Amino acid sequence: MTDAPDIVFIITDQQRYDTIATLGASHMDTPNIDRLARTGVNFSQCHVTAPSCVPCRASLFTGYYPHTNGVLANGQPWSRTWVSDLANAGYHCVNIGKMHTIPYDAKAGFHERYVVENKDRYMEGRWFFDEWDKALASHGLKKQQREEYRKRDDYRDRLGAFTWDLAPKLQSDNFVGDTACWWLETKPVEKPLFLVVGFPGPHPPYDPTPELAQKYMDRDVPVPDVSDAELADLAGPWVEKRQHDVDVDHDSVAWKLDPTPEELHRMRAYYYANVEMIDTQVGRILDRLEARGNMDNTIVIFTSDHGDNLGDHGLVQKWAPYEEVTRVPLIISAPNRFKAGQVDALVQLFDLGPTILEWAGVTPDPTYEAISLNPALQGETFAGRDHVFCEQAGDVNMTGASFLTMVRSPTHKLVHFRNSDEGQLFDLTSAAGETKNLWDDPGAAEVKQALLQRMLEFHIESTMHTRNARRLIVSPAGAEALQ
Template sequence: MAERPNIILIMTDQQRYDSIAALGYPYAVTPNLDSLAENGVTLTDCHITAPSCVPSRASLFSGYYPHTTGVLANGQKWQHTWVEKLRDAGYRCVNVGKMHTIPYNSDSGFHERYVVENKDRYMEGRYYFDEWDKALAANGLVKQQRETYRQLPDYRDRLGTFDWELPEALHSDAFVGNMAKWWVENYPPTEPLFLQVGFPGPHPPFDPPARYTKPYLECNDLPLPQPTREELDSLHQELKDKRQHDVEVDHDSVVWSLDPTPDQMHRLWAHYLGNVTLIDEKVGELLASLKERGYLDDAIVIFTSDHGECLGEHGLIQKWSMYDIVTRVPTIIWSTSGRFEGGRELNGLCQLFDLGPTILEYAGITPPESFEARSLKSALETGDWTPRTHVFCEQMGDVAMAGGTEFMTGVRSDTWKLVHFKGSEDGQLFDLENDPKEVRNLWSDPAYLDRKRELLDVMRDWLIESNYRTRDVMAGAR
């Protein structure tokens, strides 16, 4: 066993916890991720710190909460990461695919970056020409995107679902998987290696090649969301406004419906799961190449995502909310050389950015004392750990926060969740033990006033402690 293992961090974008067969969703075709879970450790209650791409990733790769990094919404600049510490310690640091730094092409601690960004860019860096764009152009092709999708007569009825009709190898997730495999197979062997592979999917547009979608379309047993009128009427006004906004504005080529048909929902889930199966296939191919080149003789392999996806639950699409389907992400950690026992679950609350100090410790680097993230190394190796009593989530007004709410803050314990909306007297309070689907909002129920006050106190104390702990960190320096 080497002193420092190779570290492989594989990330998807917008992947739900319940999209992998081994994690309790038998409808998913995910044999390679299932194998990873069977051999590794599954973190069953890992929650993000922000329900959108950029602030979640900035938090993960810095070790601080979004309010400390100053990155609280998509499009905000960030570029410095703890990857710089790996590079300075002698790791060869390589990124293939999505990191979502702003600017996209900052080095962020990597020796090499092969950047592939959002499938359908319409905000910052819309005309940034990434590696995927270059590959399409070299083949005389233009990627499928919003301008062309809008020309389809049934565009508004598709809910963001399309078939990838260009060469399969040039689908964004196939391209990222193939490029990572190409790097592993062609670069002169280098150790220790930190390889971050960022798949753009299953983030919308939901557009896998048809062969991945077909089995799910033929499955008549897919459990589809069926929010009741009572639940929709009880949504916070911000989320009601979001529902309407997503009908009127086609973010990521998705035009939402306030009352989707069962056929529309079936197609939505089939395309989403089809994209997950495509990614699973590419993960398997990458791991096979890593093994053949010797990188898995001693490695820590991590699979996770930056946040989840509503997919029609609660009447919502995409992210920008704080339901568990958005905040809880699949997270699997595997030691290929037995540094810790696999084939088990690590139950208890943790946060996605806890992966940062975990990686640093396995690389022989002491995380900064000011880190708000906590290493899971001891928990992985001994199983003896103290889970977080609460996890937190933050989001500043973003493109789909159309109701005028400037800021959302969430706090979750094992059994309760509270979401505070700045400037609103209304909020969300859920009894997760008796209402795990988060359908019955107890915010205005006088019987739960003490519980609401308790969680608001926890939120206040967390913010005070955070400000104190990071007092020497320049907030917003990125």
């Protein structure tokens, strides 16, 4: 194991692809993520397997699609991961920040966990006190969250955007970054290191410190411009979700059916400011890694678990599998191992699992539905996936659909709703993109049928491939078996 690389996996929560300057977001200042992108391999078409936190992360850390591992919605139990394979191979495995296992403090294969969960943990696990709660309590404080924000006269106008008004070091992303730096500075590790740093942001509430909030408020940031025609053409489940998000203020976001341009500008500005805060912490972590003296044998991953509609399509947050939600940044930087560049083939976020295991000299379980990205990283012929898939079921925010499946090719996307004649079909190559639904367009019938057929084959292939799976994590019904 002397040549085994240190692996540092940085994952944000709810960060869109179009938030990194080097990758085309001219409205952003992200010098440290840019630093990774310039020295690393950028996967420009990485898509998540689920459009919300828990099922996506369960899929990422197990190597199976949500319908296979049984975790299809937020709040459902999971804790078994391939991290234990790294530990068995001689790695010291550490998680600092958000991992979103259920229960929150499950070992999940790690030797050490410093748990920091949602900024606005209002429902499940509400009274679980994580490291951030304890730090705030040591200062006689509690986190800014829904119960406090609701007292504001302008609560419903903020769309989840609030400045962090306590000490800057106690903001959740700064706290996670500080904790990671402290660990790297003080903990001697003789074994190869697998370190997962999970930032809670830019997941709402969008809560940057005041000076960064003002910086982006003063900028001409992109603001959604949703037409009446697009709103009239929305699928029924998303019409219902729009109203649900007005009625129920998830994550301190009280949505509006017709927010003003000023309100949308503030929401976007605060979100982007939160991304820059994270970027600063990424830079500090990279500096600490440099100081440890092993960067020549360290692989750094930067990614996110899904994006955020941020008002696009008249929607907020996630769940609806538009590109703004399903497409995430994925950068892998190890200049001594992998030549910098861009891979445009379709891949899925959970493909990181077998990729990481191979770096550690571990043979991935043959029943994994995830595939290795190492051929692409090593400059070999890499076709990627012909289609990517995304699925969700049973979440409290998705009241209008009991189960959705997205199938996306390089040119088209189809969203199927269980027990419904309604669906979505988009030509991603057209100027209209995901604003014009072709589901009932006779001219698109052939493409629609081909994608429905591919979705059927996807489920059949999944069943056949995983029928002998040895390490599936249990479904909620079997939660008592969790270890």
